[in-house]
Structures are given as structure tokens and as C-alpha cells.
Amino acid sequence: MILSAALASLTSLHSVYWFFPLIFCIVPLIGYNVRRLLVLDSGILLLIISYLFVNRVISFTTANLLSIIGFFFLFVGVWFYARNTLLVSGIDEVFESSSDKNVQDFKRSALNDLFGNVVMGFFLAVFAGLIGAYSSLEMGIGANIEIILMVIFSSAVFFILYLLINIFSWKKTA
Amino acid sequence: MKMDKLLVYLTALTILTVLLGNLFRSWVFFMGAISSLALFVIVGRSLPPDDIRVDVRRETSRGIRDVYLGDEIELNIHLENKGDELRFLEVHDILPSLVEVVDGSNHQIVRLEKGEKKDLYYKISCPVSGKIEVGPTKIRYRDTFNFFSEELDEEENISIRILPRVQEMKKIDINPSYTKHWLGDIKSKSIGVGNEFFSLREYHIGDEIRDINWKATARYQKPFTNEYEAEKSGDVILVVDGYKKGIVGTMRNNTLESSVDAAASLSSAILSARNQVGVIVAGEYLNWVYPGTGKNQYQSILSNLAKFEKGGTWGLEGVKWLLEDFFPRRSMIIFISPLTVPEFSDTIVDFCRREYDVMVISPDPVKIEKNIVGDLGSTAEKLHRAERKNIIEKLWTYGTVVVDWDPNQPLEPALEEVLRYRQRKRRA
Numbered sequence: 001m002i003l004s005a006a007l008a009s010l011t012s013l014h015s016v017y018w019f020f021p022l023i024f025c026i027v028p029l030i031g032y033n034v035r036r037l038l039v040l041d042s043g044i045l046l047l048i049i050s051y052l053f054v055n056r057v058i059s060f061t062t063a064n065l066l067s068i069i070g071f072f073f074l075f076v077g078v079w080f081y082a083r084n085t086l087l088v089s090g091i092d093e094v095f096e097s098s099s100d101k102n103v104q105d106f107k108r109s110a111l112n113d114l115f116g117n118v119v120m121g122f123f124l125a126v127f128a129g130l131i132g133a134y135s136s137l138e139m140g141i142g143a144n145i146e147i148i149l150m151v152i153f154s155s156a157v158f159f160i161l162y163l164l165i166n167i168f169s170w171k172k173t174a
Numbered sequence: 175m176k177m178d179k180l181l182v183y184l185t186a187l188t189i190l191t192v193l194l195g196n197l198f199r200s201w202v203f204f205m206g207a208i209s210s211l212a213l214f215v216i217v218g219r220s221l222p223p224d225d226i227r228v229d230v231r232r233e234t235s236r237g238i239r240d241v242y243l244g245d246e247i248e249l250n251i252h253l254e255n256k257g258d259e260l261r262f263l264e265v266h267d268i269l270p271s272l273v274e275v276v277d278g279s280n281h282q283i284v285r286l287e288k289g290e291k292k293d294l295y296y297k298i299s300c301p302v303s304g305k306i307e308v309g310p311t312k313i314r315y316r317d318t319f320n321f322f323s324e325e326l327d328e329e330e331n332i333s334i335r336i337l338p339r340v341q342e343m344k345k346i347d348i349n350p351s352y353t354k355h356w357l358g359d360i361k362s363k364s365i366g367v368g369n370e371f372f373s374l375r376e377y378h379i380g381d382e383i384r385d386i387n388w389k390a391t392a393r394y395q396k397p398f399t400n401e402y403e404a405e406k407s408g409d410v411i412l413v414v415d416g417y418k419k420g421i422v423g424t425m426r427n428n429t430l431e432s433s434v435d436a437a438a439s440l441s442s443a444i445l446s447a448r449n450q451v452g453v454i455v456a457g458e459y460l461n462w463v464y465p466g467t468g469k470n471q472y473q474s475i476l477s478n479l480a481k482f483e484k485g486g487t488w489g490l491e492g493v494k495w496l497l498e499d500f501f502p503r504r505s506m507i508i509f510i511s512p513l514t515v516p517e518f519s520d521t522i523v524d525f526c527r528r529e530y531d532v533m534v535i536s537p538d539p540v541k542i543e544k545n546i547v548g549d550l551g552s553t554a555e556k557l558h559r560a561e562r563k564n565i566i567e568k569l570w571t572y573g574t575v576v577v578d579w580d581p582n583q584p585l586e587p588a589l590e591e592v593l594r595y596r597q598r599k600r601r602a
Contacts, residue, residue, distance in 0.1 A: 041179075041183055045183060045187055049191070052191065052200075052203050052205075053198075055202050056200035056203065068202055068206070069205055072206060080319045083319045084318055084319055086320070087316070087318075087320040105261070105285050106261055106262050106283065109261050114318070117216050121212050124215065125205075125212035127212075128209075128211065129209070132204060132205070132208055133201075
């Protein structure tokens, strides 16, 4: 967590508020150490907001877009990892047999989930960011690419709509 | 909604970034909003399974519901996943606080593939007698990042009776002073049905051929018949004192537990001598078993002792009317009481004055306390000892036989010693 915040601060040296991520990472650190999920969660949200605030004046380029989204998902990855670590440490405390195969499997599957979600989320966000940039920020691109992008973006919008409807219509069947 | 917490966080982040983006007129915040939406779509899609259904069934091994104190009982939880794959399923069988898990665990984590069946086992033991409720079984699914949890069906409780510990007492002859007509093991010093030779008499018509004493017949040239000493039985009523104020010790080791164990052991020994045994347990409620014999009687005594609840409603004086009005007169009454409530000794004396044959078995509360806390402090211990000695001497004076029993030791030697003294006294 400290490393990611330090990295964020280092890449934000152009701003007078470059130290904000470093300061705001204290809150989730406290939450992590005292095992208060609410403090951890709100601390991470504050860290993300502080990072965005520090970089609010940077110019729009593809590199900056990737950097902003990259850091966003880095913080999210740290957040998820911290929550998973707290859960696993809770399991270790309650269950003497933490070497149990089921617990080991669970730890492994957590890492897979973490990696999969963050990477997939990153690509989806980059994709969606490009849509936003194209539609609102008057990014100049060629006519042929525009047509291809239109088709891809329309499909993506419908796909995301489908996913959202699917998520919201979920019912408790247990 | 699949992931309530995550939804709240990401919605808050999205709204905040959109507001800040408008405020600062910065594209960076809008990228934050887009990223949080993308994250929500991905995580919400992949994490909790759509269908979470697990069938739970709990049972004891071989369907046993009665166990003796200190015995182990195996519990099996059968799980069947009828929904999607569950990576983290927490199974927690709720147990009463006194119950000890001796093998396995009542709290386990399992992973269940789709359609998979799994059996979980663990063994428990209970250090106190009585009825225990096992369950309900709490089942909780959690996702890997602890954003989502779902409580599943709960299996109903099952009741298990922990019967009191029974000590083997082979040498004990608790012979009631007043016997009844039915056959037993007590020698009555009178002629009747029995196995022990008593005397000879001339043959009368109707005597059994097998009772003819052939040696005496040959010697005196006329038929003689053996007479036997009648073996009879009596009524013994065990009165267990469960008055709450008088109980000394911890939840696991106390005078009441010792009294219940003693009552169970005595009823087994007395019943095996073909006497009739009844039980009155006085605590929160007044439970009793009318005198009877046989295995069924023993089982009903044990179950009565197992469901017994200590309380402050019924002291020993409260059982007076019950004994007088409902139980046979001239029964032998064995009070099992720590004698910590002084008024109870008056009740016992009162019974001695009447036509009852009274015995007191008193688990020593000072010994129990000493076993728990170590040194009591010499003055306090001396005071308690003196007080107890006074009560016991008073009871002896009124003709009560008192067994001052150290519950950390077996009951048989202490009882045997006192019974020997009682027999000598009777002969004298």
C-alpha cells in the first residue's frame, strides 16, 4: 500500500500536492492494522480521489490516460488484496487447521480472482475511457478507424447493458 | 443485489468523481468514474455464484441420543451443493458453551464443486450431565474479497441426553430396615422363600420333594423338610438436593453434579439387589419416579436425573409432603445433599423422628472448593469444617447414618465403611 502510494506520489511530482497519496495512504493502513474494513475501504477511496485530485491538471494523452487508469486499478488491486488478507488471517485465527486443503485452495483462488478482475477491469476501463475520450474530448482520429470504433463501441455498450441487467436481476436462490 | 458493499463504494466513488470532474473541469475524474463502473461490471459479474443452494443434514453417529457423562459422541454433517461451485463455505455447528470438541471441529471451511456431496465429522463430549441442544448449523458463503456474504439454510437442533456417570459398586449392601413381602436379597431372619438354609422341620403334606432333607430323613426314619431364610426387598427413595443456593463449585465440578452421579450409582446398585428404588429430585422443578424395579426403572431414573434443572424453588423441606402423601411409608430414604443449607438438616431430623429409615450421603463442599481454588485460607476452611462437623454430628445423634463423601474419591469405600458401622449397630 505504501509502495503504491509512493509510486503515485513520485509520478505526480509536477503537482504541488504530490505528497497527497502518501498522506492519504495512512488511513487505509490504519484500517488494515486495526482490522476495520470500513476504515480500510473509505481510506482507499480517499487515496484514489486524492490521486485523481493531484493529477487533475495533466493534459489528455494516451499515456496519461493509461497512467490514470493504471494507478486506479493498482489501488483497487491493493484494496482487494488487503481485504482478502484480512479474511484469510481471520480464517487462520479461527481455524487451527489453516494448512487444510480447502483453505489453501481458497487462498489460491483469491489470487486468481484478484488478478483476473483487476486486469479485466483495467482493459474495460481503458476501452470505456477511449469511448469517453472519443465522444467528449474531441480526440482526432481517421474516418476508417471511426467507423470501426463506432461498431465496437456500440457492441460494447450493449454488452455492458446486458451485464448490468444480468447483475441487477440476480435473485437470492439460496 | 450481488455485492451490496462494493456497489455502495463504487457508486459513491462514481458520483464523487463525476462531481469533482465537473467542479475542476478535469478529464481525470471522469476516467476515475469510468474505471469504477468498469470495475463494478467485472467484479459484479465474476464473483458470487448466481445459484447458492446447499442441503444440510446433521445426525449423530448410529442415531445415538443418550450418552453417559464423559463419553464421546460423533456428529456428522452432510452437505450437498445443489447450486454453483462454492469456493468458501463456512460451516459452523453451534454448541452449548460447556460442550467440548474432542476430535475434528464444529467450525470448518469447505469448498464444494457443483453437485458435490461432503460429510463433515466431529466428536464432542460434555462434562456435565443433562440435556444439550446441538445446533443450529450456520452456513455462510463468502466471496474471496469479503464484499459479499450469504447465510444459508439452518439445520434444526438435535437434543442429546448426557446421563450421569455411574460408578460400579459391587460390595454395597444397602439393606432397608423395613422390608416388603416381595423377593429380594435382604435376609429377613424369618422363614420364607430364599436360598439360605434356616432350619429343619417335619415334612407336611404339600411340601416340595426337592426341599426334603434326605440325610435327616434317613437318620430319624421320618421325613424332614429344609426351611429357608426369607429373602425380601425394601423400598429405597433417593432424594437429590438441587437447591440452587446450596450448590458449591463451578459449572463443571460442583456438589450437584456429584449428587446426581451418586444417585445414579446408588440406584444401579440398589436395583441390582432387587429392591424397589424411587427418586425425587428437588430443584427448579420437583421431578420424581415412583419406586419400582428392573431395567426400565433404571432408565427412567437416569432420564429423570438427566433432565434435572437446579433451581431455588424446591428445597428439601419441600419434598416432605410428597414423601408423606405419595411414597410408601417405612421406606428407606437416602438424602443426597451437601448440607450447605442449615434448615435442611432439620428436615432430615424430622424424617428420622418418624418411621423412616434415613441415610444421608453428603458430597463434601469444602473438598470440592479446595480442589478448584487450592488453599481456602486456614480460618475460612476451619470455620466451614466446624460448621459441617456440627451438622453431621447432629444428624448422627438423631439416628441418621451420614456418609461424609469426598467427591474427588469413589463413593464405594466411604459408603462401605458407614454401612459396616450401620450393620454392627443394628446387630447390637
